[in-house]
Amino acid sequence: MTDPRALTKPNTEDRRPTDHPDNAGGAGLSVPALLAPLNRVLTPAIKQGIGSPLPFTAGLILLEVVGRRSGVTRTVPLLCADYGAALVVSTVRRRSQWVDNLVANPQAFVWLRGRRRAVVARVFRGGALASPDTLPITVLSAAARSYSLATGTSVAVLTLV
Secondary structure (H helix, E strand, O other), X not given: OOOHHHHOOOOXXXXXXXXXXXXXXXXXXXXXXXXXXXXXXXXXXXXXXOOOOOOOOEEEEEEEEEOOOOOOEEEEEEEEEXXXXXXXXXXXXXOOHHHHHHHHOOEEEEEEOOEEEEEEEEEEEOOEEOOOOOOOOOHHHHHHHHHHHXXXXXXXXXXXX
C-alpha cells in the first residue's frame, strides 16, 4: 500500500538549498518563513507602541517600505536605536529585501510609539553609501558607515521628517 504522504507534493515555495545563508539550521525553511508567525503577533502590538524605543534607547519599530518591483507596501518589524530625530536599523543577514527596497525608494514610514511617521533613509552597505541622497553627513551617518564597513552588513539611518 502506498503511503498517502508520498502522494502530496511538498510546499517548496519557502524552501532554499541547505547551504543557503537564510536557511535555518538546515531545515530547508527560510528565516522569513520561520519568523512570519511571530511577525503576525508582533505587528499589531508594535503599531500600538508596545516595545517602542524611548529616545536614546533601543526597541521595536515597524518599517513600511514600498516593494521595488511589486509596488506593494511591505511592513517589517525591526529592532532600532532611537537617536531623537533619527533611527538606526541594521540587518543581521547579508541581504534583506527591506534594505533593497529602501535603496530603491528611500521615502518610507515607521510606526514609532503608536504613531505612523514619515522617514527618509540613508542606506550603507559594506561601508559604502547605497542610496543616493542629499541629506547632510552627520556623526550618526559616519558611525553607521563605519559599523557597516566593519561588519559587512547593511545599516540604514532613518531621518524623521
